[in-house]
Amino acid sequence: MATKVLIAEDEKNIVESLSFILKREGYEVSAIFDGGLVLDSLKSSPPDIVILDVMLPQVNGFEILKQLRGTPQIAKLPVIVITAKGQAQDRSTAANLGADVFMSKPFSNKDIVAEVRRLTTV
Amino acid sequence: MARAPIGLKLRERRKALGVTQTALAAKVGVSPSYLNLIESEKRNIGGSLLKRLAGELGIRMEELDGAADRRLIDDLGEIATSPTFQNLKVSPQSASELVGRHPDWARALTVLYRTYMDRDQTVIALADRLNQDPFLAAAVHRMLTNVSAIRSASEILESIPDIEPDQRERFHSILLTESDQLSSVAEGLAAFFDKGVAPTRSISPNEEVDDFLQEHQSYFPELESAADALSASLQLEEHSVISTLSELIEQRYGVTISQSAKGSHLNGPSQGPNEAVSNDNRLILSDAVPGPTRRFVLARAAAELALAEPIKEIVDKAGVLTTGEARRRATRVLSSYCAAAMLLPYDRFLEQAISLRYDIERLRHSFDVSLEQICHRLITLRKPGAEGIPLAFMRVDPSGYVSKRYTLPGLPIPRYGGACPLWPVYRAFQTPGVVNCSLAAFPNNDRFLFIACAVEKGASAFGQHRPLLSIMLACEAIYADQTVYGGSLNFAAKDQALAVGPTCRLCTREDCAHRQEDLIVAT
Numbered sequence: 086m087a088t089k090v091l092i093a094e095d096e097k098n099i100v101e102s103l104s105f106i107l108k109r110e111g112y113e114v115s116a117i118f119d120g121g122l123v124l125d126s127l128k129s130s131p132p133d134i135v136i137l138d139v140m141l142p143q144v145n146g147f148e149i150l151k152q153l154r155g156t157p158q159i160a161k162l163p164v165i166v167i168t169a170k171g172q173a174q175d176r177s178t179a180a181n182l183g184a185d186v187f188m189s190k191p192f193s194n195k196d197i198v199a200e201v202r203r204l205t206t207v
Numbered sequence: 208m209a210r211a212p213i214g215l216k217l218r219e220r221r222k223a224l225g226v227t228q229t230a231l232a233a234k235v236g237v238s239p240s241y242l243n244l245i246e247s248e249k250r251n252i253g254g255s256l257l258k259r260l261a262g263e264l265g266i267r268m269e270e271l272d273g274a275a276d277r278r279l280i281d282d283l284g285e286i287a288t289s290p291t292f293q294n295l296k297v298s299p300q301s302a303s304e305l306v307g308r309h310p311d312w313a314r315a316l317t318v319l320y321r322t323y324m325d326r327d328q329t330v331i332a333l334a335d336r337l338n339q340d341p342f343l344a345a346a347v348h349r350m351l352t353n354v355s356a357i358r359s360a361s362e363i364l365e366s367i368p369d370i371e372p373d374q375r376e377r378f379h380s381i382l383l384t385e386s387d388q389l390s391s392v393a394e395g396l397a398a399f400f401d402k403g404v405a406p407t408r409s410i411s412p413n414e415e416v417d418d419f420l421q422e423h424q425s426y427f428p429e430l431e432s433a434a435d436a437l438s439a440s441l442q443l444e445e446h447s448v449i450s451t452l453s454e455l456i457e458q459r460y461g462v463t464i465s466q467s468a469k470g471s472h473l474n475g476p477s478q479g480p481n482e483a484v485s486n487d488n489r490l491i492l493s494d495a496v497p498g499p500t501r502r503f504v505l506a507r508a509a510a511e512l513a514l515a516e517p518i519k520e521i522v523d524k525a526g527v528l529t530t531g532e533a534r535r536r537a538t539r540v541l542s543s544y545c546a547a548a549m550l551l552p553y554d555r556f557l558e559q560a561i562s563l564r565y566d567i568e569r570l571r572h573s574f575d576v577s578l579e580q581i582c583h584r585l586i587t588l589r590k591p592g593a594e595g596i597p598l599a600f601m602r603v604d605p606s607g608y609v610s611k612r613y614t615l616p617g618l619p620i621p622r623y624g625g626a627c628p629l630w631p632v633y634r635a636f637q638t639p640g641v642v643n644c645s646l647a648a649f650p651n652n653d654r655f656l657f658i659a660c661a662v663e664k665g666a667s668a669f670g671q672h673r674p675l676l677s678i679m680l681a682c683e684a685i686y687a688d689q690t691v692y693g694g695s696l697n698f699a700a701k702d703q704a705l706a707v708g709p710t711c712r713l714c715t716r717e718d719c720a721h722r723q724e725d726l727i728v729a730t
Contacts, residue, residue: 102359106363145653147685148685191355191358
């Protein structure tokens with residue numbers, strides 16, 4: 086069965102490119118554009134990994150990550166945080182909240198695919 | 208109200224006409240010595256004598272006792288008390304003489320000062336704009352997002368030769384759309400910088416000290432160690448802090464500690480915890496200040512004496528402290544830091560803060576210090592590997608003057624008054640002594656927990672003004688559940704966060720009913 090990737094990102098063009106490249110690598114990809122819908126989606130159909138943008142509408146990525154880590158059924162999901170906020174404080178906040186990887190925009194497809202592969206390969 | 212300098216005007220006019228005091232006195236029927244007293248502003252003058260003098264000297268009555276002059280004197284009085292002229296010790300009383308003798312220069316000075324203040328405000332606004340401008344922050348975010356999409360699509364086109372034609376077309380379209388948006392953002396940025404915004408930096412001593420603390424993240428490991436060592440050598444125990452520190456100050460350093468009469472310090476400039484060891488080796492403690500403040504004052508005096516060297520070393524190394532006054536203030540702040548480190552030892556305080564879930568009132572009772580000292584100590588908990596919650600700090604007086612600030616990324620605490628009027632730091636004045644907390648949402652969706660309380664500062668007594676200050680801590684919403692305050696707030700209900708902004712002039716909530724000033728930035 087294909088590994089499921091959820092992309093939580095409100096920039097449709099970024100989602101489209103990431104989805105394309107990940108699907109070509111054999112992943113099953115879904116996307117959510119609104120931060121307020123992410124947690125419910127994760128709980129109802131948990132993916133194998135989440136690519137999570139920080140600046141999402143309604144609820145930001147850090148708040149989602151915090152609640153995700155506090156929800157037993159999805160607490161252990163690997164999470165890649167992506168952001169255009171590259172400040173050191175954001176990097177440390179992401180680490181403190183339990184992000185597996187923190188990537189600043191603009192990132193390369195190769196790097197993000199490599200991280201997805203690394204985090205989902207047992 | 209200021210008195211118009213009638214006598215001086217008469218004298219200037221008489222001299223200009225080349226008339227002697229004796230001659231003029233004779234003409235108006237008074238003695239030369241009485242005229243001399245009038246001209247020296249030592250006698251009030253009015254009625255028919257004033258009319259006779261004005262007539263003889265050819266001055267219109269309204270020129271002599273004009274409201275304009277009194278306003279000018281009031282303006283000059285205000286200028287004299289400006290912090291800008293603090294070191295010049297300009298006497299507000301001499302304003303009347305200046306207006307009397309040199310009215311043109313007096314007017315020129317007020318115009319110059321007003322122009323300077325206007326420019327100063329503009330500089331502050333522009334500096335704020337550059338540092339906190341939502342337009343700039345949004346533009347940079349937009350650019351990085353566009354570049355990210357372009358990079359991703361172009362990598363696909365470059366690295367996948369067998370891509371389907373419709374897919375190829377789609378990614379070409381993404382490149383076109385995103386690069387078009389990027390051009391617009393770049394044009395907007397160019398227009399922004401065309402407006403001549405230049406980076407500026409204020410040079411007031413307080414701001415230099417703020418910058419200094421910010422640079423060190425409000426944490427000084429050398430002083431923590433020095434304070435711990437001093438406490439250990441004194442075998443400082445909670446129940447005997449006052450006697451142990453008094454003994455150190457008096458016996459080892461020969462400083463005389465004396466008590467001021469009850470209430471005698473209430474109106475003086477050194478009320479409350481501002482006492483310091485004077486040059487003649489005296490420390491005067493007002494007996495009207497509360498016990499926790501007395502403990503703190505003694506601890507700070509002990510630090511000033513016993514830890515002067517490590518404090519001086521840090522201050523001397525601080526490039527950001529460019530003036531003697533800033534270095535003096537920083538020395539004072541670091542002495543207070545050491546006092547806090549002695550009374551609230553780092554590891555024990557952190558453990559208690561975590562165990563009491565940052566309840567500032569319970570912490571205050573637990574350590575017998577003031578609420579402000581607790582809040583201050585909380586922001587210093589930045590020891591690598593043993594950190595507390597990252598907190599911002601703000602202290603304002605009822606006029607809105609910001610006397611202390613320590614910021615966090617994303618939380619723009621203004622250097623000068625006029626943060627968003629909805630911040631609880633202002634509301635706290637309505638209920639002194641009561642801790643107010645709110646979950647606040649900024650226009651960019653960043654959310655912070657605000658904890659504020661108005662406290663009485665220093666001493667007060669019956670019939671005296673109660674000096675109140677409002678103190679506020681703030682942390683990112685993600686840390687709120689580690690605090691006792693997080694429990695009472697509904698974090699899941701996104702709409703229930705209090706919609707706030709930074710300051711009106713930087714806030715993009717254009718329809719806010721509390722707006723006091725227009726937005727100065729592009730939206």
